[in-house]
Amino acid sequence: MRAVRIHEPGGPEQLRYEEVPDPLIERPGQVKVAIRAAGVNPVDTKVRQKGPMFAEGLPFIPGCDAAGEIVEVGEGVTERAVGDRIFFCHGGLGSAPGTYAEFAVLDAARTRPLPDSVDFETAAAAPLVAITAWESLFDRARLQAGQTLLVHAGAGGVGHVAIQLARLQGARVATTVGSRNHLGFVAGLGAEEIIVYTERDFVDATLAWTEGRGVEVALDTVGGATWRRTVEAVAYYGDLVTLLDPGEVDLTEARTRNLRLSFELMLTPQLRGLTEALDHQGEILDQCARWLASGELRVELAESLALEQVVEAHRRLESGGMQGKLILRP
Structure with missing residues (x-):
């Protein structure tokens, strides 16, 4: 698959769009997701500048939130099925691979159902x-x-x-x-x-x-x-x-x-493995999905760029003055 990886901390030029192996389901309870859109957040620029938050080392795929479709389910997964539209916030900090990629593998419990009326780009911009x-x-x-x-x-x-x-x-x-x-x-x-x-x-x-x-x-x-x-x-x-x-x-x-x-650091449950807090964040996304579907909540999209334009996306975000969110499309 095509993905963006950081090999060394530094400026936007450290973001490399390259071919990497497809992620594989490695344990029960996981699903594989075809990412249709990924959000760009200030934390992405920080881990690019300073390096991963975990000791596993480089290189790693950044990106914390995304939306897409499930293309494979692992053993024991009953709450999700192939073809389900989902969105999530997971990875991108140096332990689990992030969302600047064509595919991601994660626990099914960390994905949330996406109403049909909410498009992938809006959903990808929302979680974090x-x-x-x-x-x-x-x-x-x-x-x-x-x-x-x-x-x-x-x-x-x-x-x-x-x-x-x-x-x-x-x-x-x-x-x-x-x-x-x-x-x-x-x-x-x-x-x-x-x-x-x-x-x-x-x-x-x-x-x-x-x-x-x-x-x-x-x-x-x-x-x-x-x-x-x-x-x-x-x-x-x-x-x-x-x-x-x-x-x-x-x-x-x-x-x-x-x-x-x-x-407030919403990444703490992921950084420290706090299961109950992660479940609570899932409930937050469920409610926000309902509001997005009803029109009571909107997420402003500043611009949608192709994944290979990731360097430009980071430069625009760091220049300040952004209205809403930037999105990358694998």
Whole structure:
């Protein structure tokens, strides 16, 4: 099969589109999937830059989420059949091969049924960002109806899904964007207060929107100085969730406000083999699939590129300003 592999950490040029052996079903419970579309995520660029997260070594196939059709089932598989349309988040970190490939083999339990009305590209774009947004808002921050939420980078992959999940929960949403070009997009998703952070200070704007109280929940997708300043935009006894390492920080103000600080890394169950957490993520995907089918949730596709254009895909993602998700087509 054709796949993309990383032989040495580094820049986008380290992504090699090449012929590799087809993956084989090696144990009971596995299925082989013909990948029709694969999502491109910031974590893919990080493992490309730094190398695999496991000690098995190089080379490895990156890519964490995908959608496709089952073409073979292993012994003991009863919940899936050849021809089933599925989507999933699995592999790509250096242990199990990832999704930048024509085929993948994984446990059937890690695949989720895909409604016929949801196309493969949309489904491939959803798993990592949907699970990240869900766990951040509902599992970490316990977002409730009527609460106020600040989402950073609302036009990005996680951000634009988080806005929609919050609105489905009945929360009110403010978001930051880097350009006026994104105003209509995030407004259409349900954002009530939209802050172009290059034109307005997001802390001042958030406090004005909440009449000085601050938001009950903030989701930081940027890290660093943005995380540190976001503390000032959160209400006393509120929640601040970050997807990134904020670095060296002074926690005095966060402590004074009695904030609940949380980290979100949706890859932890895969990295640490946490079966119950993986099952929970499957349930999240099941619900998101229902919302995608009903039109209550949308995943924005920035562009769909052929798998052999993977170098260009990584360059575009790392250039910033992306609205929605990039997709690769094997």
